[in-house]
Amino acid sequence: MRLGGARRRAAASARALILLLLVGCDAGGLEWGRPPALASSSPADGATEVDRVLTLRVHYDEHLAARTVSRGTVTLRSGPRTYLLSVRYDPILRAIVAREWGNAPLEPNVEHELSVSGVRGLDGTPAEPVVIRFRTGAALGVPEVEGTTTWSQVQPILASRCGPCHDDTQREHGLVLTSPNGIASTAVGVEARQTARVGTAERGLGGMSRIHVVAGIGDPARSYLVYKLLGDAPIHGMPMPPDEALTPSEVATVVDWILSGAPTE
Numbered sequence: 001m002r003l004g005g006a007r008r009r010a011a012a013s014a015r016a017l018i019l020l021l022l023v024g025c026d027a028g029g030l031e032w033g034r035p036p037a038l039a040s041s042s043p044a045d046g047a048t049e050v051d052r053v054l055t056l057r058v059h060y061d062e063h064l065a066a067r068t069v070s071r072g073t074v075t076l077r078s079g080p081r082t083y084l085l086s087v088r089y090d091p092i093l094r095a096i097v098a099r100e101w102g103n104a105p106l107e108p109n110v111e112h113e114l115s116v117s118g119v120r121g122l123d124g125t126p127a128e129p130v131v132i133r134f135r136t137g138a139a140l141g142v143p144e145v146e147g148t149t150t151w152s153q154v155q156p157i158l159a160s161r162c163g164p165c166h167d168d169t170q171r172e173h174g175l176v177l178t179s180p181n182g183i184a185s186t187a188v189g190v191e192a193r194q195t196a197r198v199g200t201a202e203r204g205l206g207g208m209s210r211i212h213v214v215a216g217i218g219d220p221a222r223s224y225l226v227y228k229l230l231g232d233a234p235i236h237g238m239p240m241p242p243d244e245a246l247t248p249s250e251v252a253t254v255v256d257w258i259l260s261g262a263p264t265e
């Protein structure tokens, strides 16, 4: 959701506009009670000559509830064999991202079946089960690398785009995003104020931390800050930053930094 130039400047302070934005969030994009549906997948159903080292992606037309996307709901089989997968929900792509644990190659020249069942939308509506069949070829392919964004790459974005309201002097909502200390004490593992509110809690983002990192591993799909950047989920209040959204590549940098465990050195 983007606002026009003149209104953008007023957005941070104008109460009426906040209300307007809230109504806007509710009316647009998400339709409650409708099951999230398959939008596309990679590989596509029926694909052949698929690389043996690959990242599988199942895209939906609505956000999924990240906690329902797991090794229990996403399985990859080939004949009697079931693969051990690493699975996560990507909130930018609205996709389930799965790969063989440790990027080990799949068996060559056989039929594989990826099935997804038991995942839900943010409001708890079950998604339709999905089955995608594809056939590997002989080629290995190149593993995708992610979770490599460093503090020095993300720091300029946080300083210039969030700093004006979330630094040591502004501390909007008590959130400081400009220093390692501020991030550690006000963002990582700290429950977002807004996810505790009725409305957001009812609609799937309830009880989220601002930045979710457990044992050094970051999970952008459970970080409320990411939904505030995307502005397409049932967030409370304004999308962030309120004046002008980050570019898609800046959002990708912040999300990958969280995936990297939100390092600050």
Ligand code: HEC
Pocket: 012, 158, 161, 162, 163, 164, 165, 166, 172, 173, 175, 177, 191, 192, 193, 194, 195, 210, 224, 225, 228, 229, 236, 237, 238, 239, 240, 241, 242, 243, 246
């Ligand atoms: C112009 C000032 C301004 C800028 C710039 C800004 N914010 Fe905010 N932020 C606010 C205000 C005001 C609130 C509380 C009201 C709201 O969310 O609508 C807030 C709330 C938040 C919250 C919710 C905190 C909670 O506990 O619920 C998050 C997360 C957040 N901002 C992240 C960011 C990020 C990330 C950036 C930079 C990419 C950013 N903000 C840039 C003013 C700003």
